[in-house]
Amino acid sequence: MTTPTADAARLQALLVRSPLAVAFVDEGKFTRVSEPFNQLFGHLEDTELADGATRQVFVSDAAHAACNERLRAGFQAGQPVDEEFELLRRDGSRFWGRLQASPVDWQAALGEAMWVLSDVTAARAARLAPTWTAKHDPVTELANRREFERRLGEHVGSRRNEPVSVLWLDLDRFGDIVSGMGGETADHFLYGIGQLLQTKVRATDTVARIEHDRFAVLLPDCDQHYAEIVAEKIRSAIAGYRLRWGLHRARIKGSLGVVLLQPTLETPDAVLAAATLACGEAKAAGGDCVRLFVSSGAFEAVGS
Numbered sequence: 001m002t003t004p005t006a007d008a009a010r011l012q013a014l015l016v017r018s019p020l021a022v023a024f025v026d027e028g029k030f031t032r033v034s035e036p037f038n039q040l041f042g043h044l045e046d047t048e049l050a051d052g053a054t055r056q057v058f059v060s061d062a063a064h065a066a067c068n069e070r071l072r073a074g075f076q077a078g079q080p081v082d083e084e085f086e087l088l089r090r091d092g093s094r095f096w097g098r099l100q101a102s103p104v105d106w107q108a109a110l111g112e113a114m115w116v117l118s119d120v121t122a123a124r125a126a127r128l129a130p131t132w133t134a135k136h137d138p139v140t141e142l143a144n145r146r147e148f149e150r151r152l153g154e155h156v157g158s159r160r161n162e163p164v165s166v167l168w169l170d171l172d173r174f175g176d177i178v179s180g181m182g183g184e185t186a187d188h189f190l191y192g193i194g195q196l197l198q199t200k201v202r203a204t205d206t207v208a209r210i211e212h213d214r215f216a217v218l219l220p221d222c223d224q225h226y227a228e229i230v231a232e233k234i235r236s237a238i239a240g241y242r243l244r245w246g247l248h249r250a251r252i253k254g255s256l257g258v259v260l261l262q263p264t265l266e267t268p269d270a271v272l273a274a275a276t277l278a279c280g281e282a283k284a285a286g287g288d289c290v291r292l293f294v295s296s297g298a299f300e301a302v303g304s
Contacts (some may be wrong), residue, residue, distance in 0.1 A: 024104070026112040028068075029053055040088035040097075040117060059088050071101055075109040079246035082188065084120060098122045106221035106247060137209040140188045140194035148208035148216055152268045155220065155261060165227035167217040168257040168275035169197070169234065172287035177250050188245045193252070196241055200234050216275070224260040224292070231256045231290045239288060253268075255282035259293040 001004040021037040023030050030049045038048045041057055049057070058064035067085055076083040080102035087097045100116040103109045126132050127141070135147040143151070155164040171193065190213065197207045197215060206218040217234075219227055235256055243250040257278025265271045278293040285291070 023049070023115045023117070024112060025054055025101075025115055026140070030054060031112065031281065035039060037117060039117075039218065040089075040119060041087070042093075047090065053099055057087050059086050059094060067099070071113065073221060074101075074246075075103050075113070077246075078106070078109070079184065079248075087117075095119050096124045102246065112283070128268050139287065140191050140209045142194045142198075143206055145207035145208065145210045146217065148206060148210065148217075148284050149268045150219055152271060155218075156268055156271060162221050163215075163223040164261040165219040165222045165224060166259050166261070166271055166275050167219065167227065167231050167234070168210075168272070168279040169215040169238075169282060170255050170279050171213040171238075172253045172255055172283065174252065176251060180246075181248055183247055185245050188251075189243045193238070193241070195221040196237055197234060200237055208273075208291070216272070216274065223257070227258050227260065228290065228292065235290055253288040255279050255287045256290045257282060257293060259288060264295060 019036060021034060021040045022036045023033040025031065030052055033049045036173050038074070041049060043049055055064045056060070058067065063086060070083060071081050080100065082098070083101045084098050086094055087093055096119070098118045098120045101113050104112045116288050127136070129210060135143060139143045152166065155162075158164075174189075178189060190209070194207065194215070197217065201207060201217060201219070202216055203219060205222075208216050208218075217230070219230060221234060222230070237253060238252060238254040241252060242250055257275045257280070259265070259271060259274040260270060265274055273291045276293045282289045283289040
């Protein structure tokens with residue numbers, strides 16, 4: 001049986017060793033903070049934020065009040081907060097931080113909360129650039145359909161002896177799952193799926209949100225066999241993924257279509273149509289499986 005003292009020691013050990021910038025906040029003060037959290041604001045052991053007011057890390061009273069109001073409204077609605085705020089370091093310099101906050105106990109939503117913070121200054125600047133906005137989906141931050149088709153077009157009809165494959169993913173019954181949860185929750189789930197997809201492919205591959213709950217993956221220098229393996233890894237990862245947002249919990253599955261670029265598919269639209277057809281066969285088979293488009297126009301089962 002553990003004691004409160006032992007629990008506190010474990011928590012402190014976790015905060016010291018964790019690579020995350022984590023803080024616990026209660027009644028407008030930092031009660032415990034991790035070393036990376038202190039370092040993010042330019043604090044050392046002798047000037048750490050623990051026991052200090054949360055106001056000191058915000059650029060103004062108004063910004064601090066706005067953050068507190070957003071946290072209060074979100075927690076009362078049963079939702080965590082995941083937003084960006086302009087913050088202040090100890091030396092007076094400013095940066096943009098992504099704050100992910102949730103109550104320690106949802107039964108006491110306005111009590112102690114946990115904050116996880118990351119510096120998104122560079123990412124925010126990139127997102128605000130006109131070129132970034134034109135090429136990316138604002139919800140998932142993945143490539144959008146236009147950018148995906150542009151990159152795919154660079155390979156369609158190419159005479160390079162390099163196999164190129166495309167995956168098409170359609171989340172099974174996603175609309176039913178998030179029905180009644182609200183748009184913010186649905187967007188958070190889609191963002192999480194997008195991040196999951198990126199962990200299953202190479203840095204040279206392109207993951208895009210095409211529309212609604214449909215995604216595509218461009219796999220350069222990837223033959224049919226390897227594309228099947230990647231598709232099955234994605235299917236398995238999605239089946240094992242748990243959607244979590246505040247009090248909401250859900251499980252999701254996906255259907256995937258795989259197509260290898262070939263001379264008969266002369267345009268990006270033709271390639272995407274083939275991948276969509278293969279994905280449709282996967283959904284018709286009950287979902288949570290992979291189907292391969294072959295040159296004859298037939299489909300081949302890959303995994304389930």
